[in-house]
Amino acid sequence: MSYVDNVYENVVSYYPDQKEYHQAVKEFLESVRTVVENDEEKYQQEAMLERMVVPDREHSFRVTWTDDHGEVQVNHGYRIQVNNALGPYKGGLRFHPTVTQGMIKFLGFEMVYKNALTGLPIGGAKGGADFDPKGKSDREIMRFCQAYVGELFKYTGPNMDVPAGDIGVGGREIGYLFGMYKKLTDQFDGTLTGKGLTFGGSLVRTEATGYGLMYFVDELLKDHGQDIKGKTVTVSGAGNVAIFAIEKAQQMGAKVVTCSDSNGWVYDPDGIDLDLLKEVKLEKRARLTEYAAKRPNAEYHEGHEGLWAVKTDIALPCATQNDITLEDAKALVANGTYAVCEGANMPTTLEATDYLQKNGVILCPSKACNAGGVSVSELEMAQDSEHLYWSFEEVDSRLSDIMRNIYHIIADAAKENDLGENYVAGANIAAFNRVAEAMAAQGVY
Template sequence: MSNLPSEPEFEQAYKELASTLENSTLFEKNPEFKKALQVAAIPERVIQFRVTWENDKGEVQVNRGFRVQFNSALGPYKGGLRFHPTVNLSVLKFLGFEQIFKNALTGLSMGGGKGGADFDPKGKSDNEIRKFCVSFMRELNKHIGADTDVPAGDIGVSPREIGWMFGAYRAEKNKWEGVLTGKGGTWGGSLIRPEATGYGVVYYVQHMINYASGGKESFKGKRVAISGSGNVAQYAALKAIELGATIISLSDSKGALIATDEKGITPDLVNVIAELKVKRKQLTELAESSEYKQKFKYIDGARPWVHCDKVDVALPCATQNEVSGEEAQKLIELGAKYIAEGSNMGCTQEAIDTFEKVRKEKKGEAIWYAPGKAANAGGVAVSGLEMAQNSQRLKWTSEEVDDKLKGIMKNCFENCLSTAKEYVPPAEGELPSLVAGGNIAGFSKVAAAMRDQGDWW
């Protein structure tokens, strides 16, 4: 890693994985896997291109487009496209690297990749965004395909943008294939896909609660703090409410919404927030509404963690590094027992270290952290199910997809749990490390496939 240019996000993701592997018995039992880590840290291919498009004033604009095709040992490259001004190679390499092992944990045949552009959809007209999507796909179509690379949506790329890009791909290639996931429900998309990441996080935490409590507890009665207010946060909130929890926070880039009413944030309010986000508006709109002022407090420029009264479950669902070491300590003081990332790398390394330290010290009390590569794998899992439906020209019901999602998240949790017990045996009375379990299980599967295919020996 020392000869790489400075790529802070990617370096953080790499070090987090590498330190876990080195502090386990994995390399002792499989010394050849050290070489696999060195090989896997370098993408198979990085594609960078310019995207020129015309705004509504007739002025030509230019942005940078990217696709990091990181690892295809387990299947076609799979990972989202992000349109956001912060997009750069470091961010996409971090996301693509995490995606490799997340996809491996689903048990489906998917490699890892990520892409996007430094294009900012905010403040752009629908016509400008459509023009950008068409121009972006004019170049990207040369590098993707149903058996090569299957992108999905991410920040700034909703089903609407997927539709415009799919239409551009179909026109360019003159063929219909499942080259993008997150498509419209009437033309190749899977039911439950918008809900999948949020639902999956909650299903994963269900297993954490059940295991740690010996089957005595569930989401019922739990106070759940959530950050973010996009798809992941919305559907995590709705599923947790369905299971009996009280949602005490949501947030966006401008500030945090903290419930003051004992009922918490209700499904009706989540739906209102969803409508705001479709219109690309901020939570400040609610803060100024007299209808909601008595039910919550809005804290400008803040994340929710330190502003809640009592927390049982914390679900960071916004973006990377949104829980600091200090905020992690505060969450523990507020009573948080279960922390699971709905976002990718939602916790800083300092936060992870804090959660892991307390997990070891408080053996008789559950303080359990689940990394995003395991906890939020539900989204890409249903993307994989969408690929399967496209290949078979079938459409499964919501119940069928949801049942498959529940099974995938259950298997993912059990895989992380058993792998942690094998390679980082917990002390008596100590909960196994789901961080170690997720990292080792995902990496081992990819490393073995690379070895079998001659990528290293």
């Protein structure tokens, strides 16, 4: 058995129930197999792959809080610090009832290599809890956040681990977390990013992942002699990533015709009405049925089947993992889709990935495409350390430069390794090389 295969088998054996983590590790190891096997003895002697797939540390803790009825509630909290070879641990916090240790580990593993592609000095981590903010009062959410950070603060700091937001953790939650962190540590520092503008936050943070995705797409098309202007784009999701990807795509001249939420999806042949979508999802937090009711030509579809069958030039999955299945991939190929660029974390199944690549659809992975959020988080860290605020234009310009550079990093890695337009492998190889070089230079410990 090869070194790569042995490492993967050990991951499956050691973490048998963590299916999401198996998927992330398998995709990564298959992508870097050729690079590793070209110098297998060196990597094996240093146990490089073992040290990459086993996190530095995994914190699991009880979160005890009291609801509005005076009843004590208990949730499971996590912070998994995967690798800090390039800089302080960096990664979001997710509050959602589906959160498990395996899910957090998979997301943290992805963060290591996503962050490596940015070229910024940050490592990778992820955290969260199986707490559902939906249906909770502001006071309940505040008490939960305070209880969660009562344990989390022990493992964080501006030069140690800098959490940010994710699903279920927005500006409100970051504010509550930061307030209690400040009380517990007597420190006002850059430990949490995604903060409000009045207390150390950065402009463009809300737009960052969606805008960054479109800067990446724009650079991809330019490198292939194409223009995004006039292209038809399909999007899944209706959160910040999807909404601001739609906004930037429209600013660039593309026509976006779909979006979705947890209940269903909308096809709007006239193009998504961005102002209405923002009103429905960001202001009212309502369902897309309300959007469809106000758009005479829009079609609302219950569930998620069929979205990727809509004819499109560029598909942007911005909802959740495993959004595009093998059947969806077949529909995308049949409709002549040019590229799929992942705005969500690992939204394409391994089978769908393989089918798209074998049938000539360019697939750009999430660790490259959705690095805009963490990039602006790091820019927020830089502003905090300098006690400065940068203008919207300056942050946006830096974000654009970072995302366009990421495209060229992964394209060059694919070309150098004779992988053609296999940008999934190109991203993994480029990130692997950067992390492995730093780990080797710092010794075995």
